[in-house]
Amino acid sequence: MYKKLVFGMIAFALVTVLFAACSIKEGATASGIEAKMGSSNFIDTKVTLKKGESVTLVDEVASLHTITNGTWDGSQAKPAVEAGAPQVHFTVSGKGESRNVGPFTTAGTFHLYCTVHPGMNLEIIVQ
Ligand SMILES: [Cu+2]
Structure with a gap:
């Protein structure tokens, strides 16, 4: 139960970082x-x-x-x-x-x- 929660939080953090990285890249090339x-x-x-x-x-x-x-x-x-x-x-x-x-x-x-x-x-x- 606890492990699932930790995994979920890590997955959420990863997705957030990926989205942030993409938007920074777009800003740099526009x-x-x-x-x-x-x-x-x-x-x-x-x-x-x-x-x-x-x-x-x-x-x-x-x-x-x-x-x-x-x-x-x-x-x-x-x-x-x-x-x-x-x-x-x-x-x-x-x-x-x-x-x-x-x-x-x-x-x-x-x-x-x-x-x-x-x-x-x-x-x-x-x-
Ligand atoms: Cu044309």
Whole structure:
């Protein structure tokens, strides 16, 4: 009976520590930098981050975007995950819907694009 109580308390303490650790990590990587998406384009086509920061991609209108690593070269989609880039693949469709992308831990220039809209490119510069 007593042992069960002690075990329960240890388990509770562990869970609390884990939650606390997660929230600290999120706070450290959030830069507050946003890249807004319009109906068929990036409103912000270029963002600059410091190493270790993330960028929040925000759908400003109710438009479906599928964002992944790569770029549009004219009307040709060129998927590519650059060395040091986080793997990105998600779909948003609701107004105000957002996704955190990162952290970017390597300095360089990285590209994301929307597979739905030709020419919808985002350049991310990490310093
Ligand atoms: Cu799109």
